[in-house]
Amino acid sequence: MAKSPASKKNTASSRPATQAAKRAPARPPVKSSSGRPAGLFTWLAIGLVVVIVAALVIIKVASGGPANTGGKGTWVRTDPTTFAQLTSVPLSVFNTVGVTSTVEQVSPPISIKGQPPLTARNSSGATVPEILYVGAEYCPYCAAQRWATIIALSRFGTWSNLGNMTSYAHDVYPSTPTFTFVKATYKSKYLVFTSVEEYTNYLNAAGTNYQLLQAPTKEELKLVEKYDTPKFIPGLSSSDGNPIPFMTFDNKFLVSGASYSPDTLTNLTRTAIATGLSDPTSPVTDAIIASANYQTAAICSLTNNQPSNVCTSTGVMAAKTAMKIK
Amino acid sequence: MNRTLGRVPTWAIATTFILSLIGLALSTYLTITHFRPADLFCTENGVFNCGLVTNSGESRFIGIPVAFLGLGTYVVMTVLNSPWMWRAKNYWIHVARYVLSIVSMCFVLWLITAELLIIKSLCLYCTGVHIVTFALFIVLTQVSLPQLGLVRSRTE
Numbered sequence A: 001m002a003k004s005p006a007s008k009k010n011t012a013s014s015r016p017a018t019q020a021a022k023r024a025p026a027r028p029p030v031k032s033s034s035g036r037p038a039g040l041f042t043w044l045a046i047g048l049v050v051v052i053v054a055a056l057v058i059i060k061v062a063s064g065g066p067a068n069t070g071g072k073g074t075w076v077r078t079d080p081t082t083f084a085q086l087t088s089v090p091l092s093v094f095n096t097v098g099v100t101s102t103v104e105q106v107s108p109p110i111s112i113k114g115q116p117p118l119t120a121r122n123s124s125g126a127t128v129p130e131i132l133y134v135g136a137e138y139c140p141y142c143a144a145q146r147w148a149t150i151i152a153l154s155r156f157g158t159w160s161n162l163g164n165m166t167s168y169a170h171d172v173y174p175s176t177p178t179f180t181f182v183k184a185t186y187k188s189k190y191l192v193f194t195s196v197e198e199y200t201n202y203l204n205a206a207g208t209n210y211q212l213l214q215a216p217t218k219e220e221l222k223l224v225e226k227y228d229t230p231k232f233i234p235g236l237s238s239s240d241g242n243p244i245p246f247m248t249f250d251n252k253f254l255v256s257g258a259s260y261s262p263d264t265l266t267n268l269t270r271t272a273i274a275t276g277l278s279d280p281t282s283p284v285t286d287a288i289i290a291s292a293n294y295q296t297a298a299i300c301s302l303t304n305n306q307p308s309n310v311c312t313s314t315g316v317m318a319a320k321t322a323m324k325i326k
Numbered sequence B: 001m002n003r004t005l006g007r008v009p010t011w012a013i014a015t016t017f018i019l020s021l022i023g024l025a026l027s028t029y030l031t032i033t034h035f036r037p038a039d040l041f042c043t044e045n046g047v048f049n050c051g052l053v054t055n056s057g058e059s060r061f062i063g064i065p066v067a068f069l070g071l072g073t074y075v076v077m078t079v080l081n082s083p084w085m086w087r088a089k090n091y092w093i094h095v096a097r098y099v100l101s102i103v104s105m106c107f108v109l110w111l112i113t114a115e116l117l118i119i120k121s122l123c124l125y126c127t128g129v130h131i132v133t134f135a136l137f138i139v140l141t142q143v144s145l146p147q148l149g150l151v152r153s154r155t156e
Helices: A005-013 A017-022 A038-063 A080-087 A091-097 A140-154 A218-227 A270-276 A283-302 A314-323 B010-035 B050-054 B066-080 B091-119 B124-147
Strands: A119-121 A127-135 A158-160 A163-166 A177-180 A185-187 A192-197 A199-203 A210-212 A246-249 A253-256
Touching (some): A038 B091, A080 A140, A091 A283, A119 A192, A127 A140, A140 A158, A140 A177, A140 A283, A253 A283, A270 A283, B010 B066, B010 B124, B066 B091, B091 B124
Antiparallel strands (some): A158 A185, A199 A210
16 A cells, blocks of 8 residues: 555654754745745836836826827817918919919929829719828928918819928928828828828937828838939939928829929018919919929829819919920 | 846757847848838738838838847847857856847837737737747846846746
């Protein structure tokens, strides 16, 4: 019959004292030199990390809020007067200016051929050409471009939720007055407009870069990496990277960089620029409207020249001639 | 300080090497997608947004992309955690391994702070690297302290 553990124990304890004295003394619990068990340090390390991460999660949950979506939470809707001046430029101004800017060189969108079209479904479910804009709120070149782009697109659809913005205060052309697309929506039966404002106009907490605002999708990034390059943009070098603003109009026309210099807008207020949009003799208006006419001509070639009253207007026809668009 | 190296169990050598290889693979992928952001495959929802994290201002540390730092760390970590290096007689190699693990863990805590409180989004692959770093830290705390003679092992 096998002995039970208890009987073994009894047997051991009944050995003679001389035999017991030869045995090693019972080993004490494993201790460090300071008397702590070895595994205690591992548990302390686990506990410390878990407590820190748990505290961070609690702070995050308590503070709530989704990912960053706006400039420091101080998004300001464009006032109705400025909005109306911006989106309802008189036809006579477009036609008077044409593509003539007296003080600024205005560049038309770059025509490219043989690329797969960029399309999207509009709110009615129809597949229409898409215009993609990639820029940033800090960028003064984007600031200049937005004026003309908003005006051009206003001729094909309606804007809402445009916000006021200025470019970064400590860059070239500081605090250029403009708008932001971050919350803007655009509706048109002719096309879809998609925008990405990658960064705000202020630095992140570490002061190492501008605060990230909207991340482009991988499809949008592919378009930027393909088209915003020296292969498609004359004068661009590989060391320039992928400049902003970048726009693709159905992959048939491209914009890389501002269509006119932001210094046109320097030292002017948003209100003054918007008010001046009804004055075709203003050099600021000339630059903005000339760029808007160029972009309008590009868009007309995507919409089969619809609406016809826009696409056959004198100003747009002048732009088409300059861009050699039929 | 006792410069005699204690014995390290085989399971710890295998575990740390495998974890290092996983960390190396993840950080290599993050470095590749740093140059080719369009190749970053990641679920985007209210919690995870890899693009937002990898393009944030916090994705650089003193001007160096964090992805590069992660790759560099795991290249060194993989070498230090290879079975050959575990057998090295040089005491300071084993000190370096544990110190690197502590520094990496501290950096991971900073990155988690940035993701949760500043960027307000998590990066799936970055989180994978963080978990691997945490696991490595725990295993190395368990075996390196006794190995370096800072704590007595159970076999002493």
